[in-house]
Amino acid sequence: MSQSSRPAKPLQVIILAAGKGTRMYSSLPKVLHSLAGKPLVQHVIDSARKLDAKDITLVYGHGAEQVKNTITDPQLNWCEQPEQLGTGHAVQQAEQFIDDKSNVLILYGDVPLLSVATLEKLIAAKQDQALALLTAILDNPAGYGRIVRDSNNSIQKIVEEKDATDEIRTIKEINSGVMVVDGNRLKSWLHKIDNNNAQGEYYLTDLIELAVQEGETVNSFIVQDSKQIEGINNKLQLAELEREYQRIQAEKLMTQGVTLRDPARFDLRGQVKTGQDVVIDINVIIDGDCSIGNNVSIGANTVIKNSIIGDNVTILENCIIEQSVIGNACNIGPFARLRPDSELEENAKVGNFVELKKAHIAKGSKVNHLSYIGDTLMGENVNIGAGTITCNYDGANKHVTKIGDNAFIGSNTALVAPIEIGAGATIGAGSTLSKDAEPEKLTFTRAPQKIINGWKRPVKCKK
Ligand code: UD1
Numbered sequence: 001m002s003q004s005s006r007p008a009k010p011l012q013v014i015i016l017a018a019g020k021g022t023r024m025y026s027s028l029p030k031v032l033h034s035l036a037g038k039p040l041v042q043h044v045i046d047s048a049r050k051l052d053a054k055d056i057t058l059v060y061g062h063g064a065e066q067v068k069n070t071i072t073d074p075q076l077n078w079c080e081q082p083e084q085l086g087t088g089h090a091v092q093q094a095e096q097f098i099d100d101k102s103n104v105l106i107l108y109g110d111v112p113l114l115s116v117a118t119l120e121k122l123i124a125a126k127q128d129q130a131l132a133l134l135t136a137i138l139d140n141p142a143g144y145g146r147i148v149r150d151s152n153n154s155i156q157k158i159v160e161e162k163d164a165t166d167e168i169r170t171i172k173e174i175n176s177g178v179m180v181v182d183g184n185r186l187k188s189w190l191h192k193i194d195n196n197n198a199q200g201e202y203y204l205t206d207l208i209e210l211a212v213q214e215g216e217t218v219n220s221f222i223v224q225d226s227k228q229i230e231g232i233n234n235k236l237q238l239a240e241l242e243r244e245y246q247r248i249q250a251e252k253l254m255t256q257g258v259t260l261r262d263p264a265r266f267d268l269r270g271q272v273k274t275g276q277d278v279v280i281d282i283n284v285i286i287d288g289d290c291s292i293g294n295n296v297s298i299g300a301n302t303v304i305k306n307s308i309i310g311d312n313v314t315i316l317e318n319c320i321i322e323q324s325v326i327g328n329a330c331n332i333g334p335f336a337r338l339r340p341d342s343e344l345e346e347n348a349k350v351g352n353f354v355e356l357k358k359a360h361i362a363k364g365s366k367v368n369h370l371s372y373i374g375d376t377l378m379g380e381n382v383n384i385g386a387g388t389i390t391c392n393y394d395g396a397n398k399h400v401t402k403i404g405d406n407a408f409i410g411s412n413t414a415l416v417a418p419i420e421i422g423a424g425a426t427i428g429a430g431s432t433l434s435k436d437a438e439p440e441k442l443t444f445t446r447a448p449q450k451i452i453n454g455w456k457r458p459v460k461c462k463k
Pocket residue numbers: 016017018019020059081083084085086087088089090108109110143144145146158160174175176177202203204205231
């Protein structure tokens with residue numbers, strides 16, 4: 001649906017997020033539980049942002065402090081509902097932010113999968129009416145408010161399950177809770193709702209009957225994909241919607257040409273840009289903002305967070321790559337850990353049981369086995385032997401190790417930083433260097449080898 005089909009009125013969004021979430025059995029407020037690595041309510045805020053809303057008001061209450069500390073969006077209107085007396089009462093709290101001339105869209109902090117396209121359709125469906133409702137038709141409508149229509153198919157009212165007769169409970173069209181209402185009408189109706197019902201709550205849904213009494217027509221948009229309107233009340237639903245969200249993302253990536261060995265075992269917790277011929281094996285997690293070039297293969301059980309991967313890169317199984325930049329044609333893993341601020345230039349290789357931190361590895365250099373390289377500037381075509389450690393921390397401060405082009409570091413070497421290894425230097429295996437090594441020379445520290453003649457191995461005593 002195009003933007004132009006939307007009525008010209010400015011849009012304001014109110015997100016209800018004050019509820020307790022008792023059935024989550026958690027000290028974390030419900031709307032802060034994470035789906036795809038992001039708080040539930042943040043999904044809703046992000047969708048609202050995409051609608052070009054004039055402003056967004058968040059009605060918060062339960063876990064107020066935690067919600068305010070976690071959701072740091074500076075452009076939100078904050079509105080506290082200290083006591084949760086119902087959805088109508090929640091919207092009443094936001095009255096000061098409602099403009100007479102706006103369309104006001106009411107969303108829920110625990111309904112994370114509602115798509116922007118669906119919301120656009122709901123707003124378009126309102127046309128010139130005072131309000132429009134988002135509804136769905138469910139095989140099992142239990143628990144939801146039911147939409148009561150008359151013989152002309154016009155909406156008459158919403159009846160909550162707890163207030164419903166058996167006949168009304170057979171209705172399969174349900175209220176998603178999401179609605180768009182004229183600002184001025186919303187304010188006047190909010191003043192008229194009461195709490196005369198089974199739950200003793202101020203129901204937002206009472207708006208519909210009030211509108212009909214005033215001769216208004218209530219429009220609706222029926223969403224086909226009912227997952228979009230599902231709210232989260234417990235951990236089971238949280239897991240179900242996580243899977244649904246991941247299924248949608250996996251499908252999008254596969255449609256763009258990414259090979260996922262098993263879309264059910266792939267998680268994207270953020271955004272990723274992908275090139276051609278990207279192959280991702282099972283149990284891979286891509287987190288934050290990532291970009292992956294052409295012809296890249298990512299092995300099973302690998303986690304990539306906030307990183308840029310070039311073209312023709314092979315990442316083997318069980319790697320963790322965080323906030324790093326990987327150049328073209330690099331090989332990584334298996335079992336490599338790249339901690340933040342690591343950068344590999346093209347053709348570099350980082351092998352098994354290697355940890356990098358703040359390490360710049362220039363073209364063609366290799367750290368193949370069992371090493372820790374931290375706070376290091378490494379030149380081109382360097383070979384780091386197995387078990388090399390940069391001793392970058394003296395217990396108080398971090399120091400830099402510089403290694404020139406074509407240096408060769410023998411196995412089991414400790415480089416005590418600050419230190420510089422000259423270009424073309426060779427370091428003998430087993431050295432502990434605390435002073436710079438000159439270019440092109442062999443440097444080593446090593447206890448002399450001794451031979452003890454006539455020495456015998458101890459033998460076990462006889463009892
Ligand atoms: C509501 C609707 C119901 C609809 C259902 C869809 C009403 C009266 N009923 O029922 O018709 O089918 O949603 O899921 O509106 N909240 C507040 N403050 C409050 C109460 C609720 O912020 O005082 C928030 C909750 O955090 C939640 C949302 O509003 O995000 C919905 O509240 P909930 O109690 O779950 O409403 P339901 O009874 O499920």
